[in-house]
Amino acid sequence: MCGICGTAGFADTELLNRMVRLMAHRGPDDRGVFVTSDRMFGLGNCRLSIIDLSSAGHMPMRNEDETVWITYNGEIYNFHSIRTELQKLGHSFRSQADTEVLIHGYEEWGVRLLERLNGMFGLALVDLRKKPARLLLARDRFGIKPVYYTLAGDRLVYASEIKAILLAPGIARDVDLNALHRYLAFLWVPGPETLFKGIYKLPPGHYLEWSQREYSLHCYWNLRFPPASANGKRAERDLSVELLEILRRAVKRHLISDVPVGVFLSGGLDSSTILALAAELTNEPVKSYTITYRPEDGFLEQSDADRVFARLAARRLGANHHEIEVNPDIVDLLPKVVWHLDEPVADPAAISTYLICREGRPEVKVLLSGQGADEVFAGYRLHWTHRLASILERIPRPLRQAFARFPLGAMPGISRWLPGVRPGLILAVHRYWDKLLAGVDIDPERRYIFYRSYYTDDQEFAMYTPQLRQALPGALAGDRHLAYFRDVPDANFLDRMLYVDVKTFLTELNLTYCDKLSSAASVEVRVPFLDSEVVDFMSRMPPQMKLHGLKSKYIFRRAVEGVVPPEIVQRRKAAFGAPIRSWLRRDLHAMVDDLLSERTLRQRGYFEPAVVRSMVEQDRRGEGDHTMRLWALLTLELWHKTFIDSARGSLEAAPCSASVF
Template sequence: MCGIAGLIALNPDREIGAMLSTIEHRGRDDEGAWTSEAIDDAGRRACLGHRRLAIIDTSSAGHQPMLSADGRYVLTFGGEIYNYRELRSELQSKGHVFQTETDTEVLLTAFAEWGKECLPRLNGMFHFAVWDNNERKLTLARDHVGIKPLYYFYEPAAGVKPGLLIFASEVKAILATGLVERTLDTEALNQFLTFLWAPDPNTLFRGIKTLPPAHVLTFQQDQIKIDEWWDVSFDEVDEGRSEAWWQDRVLETLDEVVNLEMVADVPLGSFLSGGIDSSGIVAMMKRHSDGRRVSTYTVGIESEDLRYDIIPDDVEWARRVNKHLDTDYHEIMLQPAVAELLPKLVYHMDEPAIDMAIPSYLVSQAARETLRVMLSGMGGDEVFAGYPRQLAMKIAGAFDPVPGMLRRPLMKTIERTLPGGLPGRLTAPLRNAKKFARSAGLDFEERYLGYGTYFTDEAKQRLYSDDMRASTREFDAYAAHRRYFARVKNAAPLNRLLYVDLKTFLPCLNLITTDKTSMAANLEVRVPFLNRRMIELTARMPPELKLRGFKRKYILKRALEKFLPHDVVWRKKAGFGAPIRSWLRGPLRPMVDDLLSEETINRRGLFRPAEVRRIIDANLSGREDYNLQVFQLLNLELWQRHFMD
């Protein structure tokens, strides 16, 4: 895992040092930069930079940027190519000779041999840039689901001023050049308030874009071309197999991808929540550890902090799995100085942080004391249908025969009647019932979008200042989701939901948070459930094996009964988050009052102070569960103070 950066500009070597300095945390083992000769009459040069976290072949032979033997191609690469040994053998059979044992050299040689057509051959997680000295062309690429982030900024030529292209693993590296004006993107802000994140390719910085997952960008003669190099298909669902056959295939594939993703020349371990996903990963790791105990790390939450929250404490379950699998177990309790930690997380995220960022960073920091690589169970919910909202869609579908003119008012009445944030034993059931009723009366696509919405369009209109209302009037926050729904309009309903999540929620929230928080601790995190082999297997699986009755991730759980205790397999799902509801009433309350004061809100000019105060008060009273919205607004102000002021 590494950090990459580069630009095509006049005198780019003046900027690359500052860019690499800002992403030093992504790789502390080595730094390198390469600059071309002038590539045009204007005198622009291409410059590639790299920060290295050595994982495979940790010797100096892995120094980057790396040049091909003939000097034509230059590569800066972050991530891992898990099947590099197989690719190496294939390339050797074509006459290529290798000088190192690195996956970097394999990727560089594969690109020299096949160009961007090498991408479907890669099994891994990656972001990389290749400069072609002969064609004077830059290629940027990102892995199939966006495990690794990649950002870019392009400014076309204007008069005598030549065009400018900048790219990096993190936005802050692009900003470090001083060549990009820091301006808030109001369309992205509108999306961020809706979902807690903005769909690709938008960021909160106007003009700075993400390269979407499974896409490749080419830049030549001031022309940008972006193509999709992979997509999952649900067109060939295999209905003719028994449940036992699918259980065997799931175990076989999980075992295969875990083994594949354990390739490393440094110590590695796994996160362990005691849930089915991480426990299944650890069970498979044990099979390939040659008798060594697997190092595991768990985050626990203090009981007092769970009064207002629906997150059960994972520690009890993690201890049970540890005892069953005999791991080298490490446990940390979540007791951060959260008011001091949040600004640091916002800096590392390049965007407002979500609650999950806090435990993710702290457990990564703890693991990095002994390890360089961790496996994670992230992705199991996306490929096997593990989210409550997917079950909620199935339950709500039972009300579809009721005419909409009756169904919608009924659900609205239920939503308004139920309290959202009172403490006690009924906290979770009441909150979930209220959330269910909020969207259950809508049609299929709108219903699913509603379950992922935090500020509705109506709520944003109440929140926005007059200027913000005017500037966002034409925006549809759900446009990207609708496009993805349209792509799979003929797929089974559940698969349509999984596809939309795979393209939006997964890369834009979960994976970006995991990457930024782990890399802030100089730790590499791998996600076997999102290996292409697993995704493509589950795409062929009948959807009723993923969600059977009220049982989410049904086939995965049945398969892992062979390795894990029955109560661990079928335990109630626990989300990976932090006790935000408790913290907003405790250590974060002074920060909320300060950063979301009437004076601050007026100065920003984005929101109406009275509405912000109403949201805060309604949340504190327990009438509504606005905790994530308040946390969102708080982090947005922290982001503006760091990146915009």
């Protein structure tokens, strides 16, 4: 893991050094910059040494005659086989780093190299052999590693983090209001836009070429599924056996490292599978890490069973287990998290990711994560909720509405009076059924968007000030999702949902916060379930092998039977989050009242204060669960103060709470 940055059309050594220093948390082991002799290109890198810890892995790295230069962030898991192939073709290597494989691979195959890579990466490569010279920016298939860019006239500026781009002269800090509309709906901004107007994410599976002050964007890979009419012929047993062997190979590749590697362990199916396979492949007990919060903090959440199942998995699989109970000072921590995220991502799992990486960093530089499994194997509740909604369509609407009013409507009020039942679980059941019933009559594609969102467009417009409504005529938060559905019109609807998951929820939410907050602790997180071989195999898997009736991850569960403890194979999915309901009502009470006050909201000019205050009061009285909406508004205001209101120089240090509000 590293941080990359650079410019095209101009080069300023001091600017590059400032950009690199700003991202030093991404790579504290080494740093460097390079500027071409004509000052048309500049490259910067801060390095977290994982493969080849020697100075031979220094970046920016060059080829033998200094005509190809690269700055790179990530890991290529098949670099050994590519290196062997290149050596047979006559290439010589000075290091053991996968970075050098990219240089020689580019010399041999050009941009076709990207199709061969199994890994995670964001890279910038300057080719001085071509006349005129050109810059290549590229991002891995799923966007595990970030690349942001902007054009300032005929100049290009790019980096692993937006805050580094903002250091460049002439970069405006304006809010993209359409992106704001989408952020409120989903808690994150669908790409390629960011919340900064004019700053973009390089789409996953794409590369950008810049030459002679012009650029073009190209797709080198896309996820594909067979048509819905296709019929898989292979036996279930054969598929599960082959899948297990593919998973073993994927985990083995992801264990390649010259530094210690550990495993995130939630006690769920995904992380426990990685631990089980890693334990098979290593000679020493695998270090596993579980983060927990105090029981009293999680009272309003649906479950705190992670510690129980994580202990079970670690004990059965012989792990060197670390259970970390935390009670963070969230008032001080939240502004820091927002600074590291660059743009608001209102998922509390970001905080848990940072805390577990921070606690694990003294012992390991690399952690394996189960992220991506839900998108690859069909593990989200949303996937079978669609089927359940299709069944409920057959029930007359008046009966459904009566159920929504009572007993469903009475659940929040009685939750505290049910002995032995967590109030958080009752609230979660109420949220689920309320949302499920509200979406039954919507067409499937828009139903998917409705279940993924926290507001409808109409609800957002009701919260906006007249000025913001006027600036967003006809805005549709889900327009990107609908476009992605159109990309795969012939696939089974489950596969179509998985496609949209990969393009949106996986890349823009889960992988984004995971990269930013693990990097904040100088830890590299790897995701074996997004290994190319795993994804390619599962993309051909018949849909009924992924979702069997209402049983999620069906073939995955069958594959790991006998490898993972049976209690975990059958465990229901539990979210990886944080006790934000307790935080909002207790620790962050004063911050909410300040940053979401009538005075602050009127000065900002986006939202009607009365609407926001009503949500705050309903949430505090237990009359409605607006937790995620309020977390999104709080995160947005902190982001605005940090990146839009602050002076340029203030970006060069992570804020403490006192300097933010």
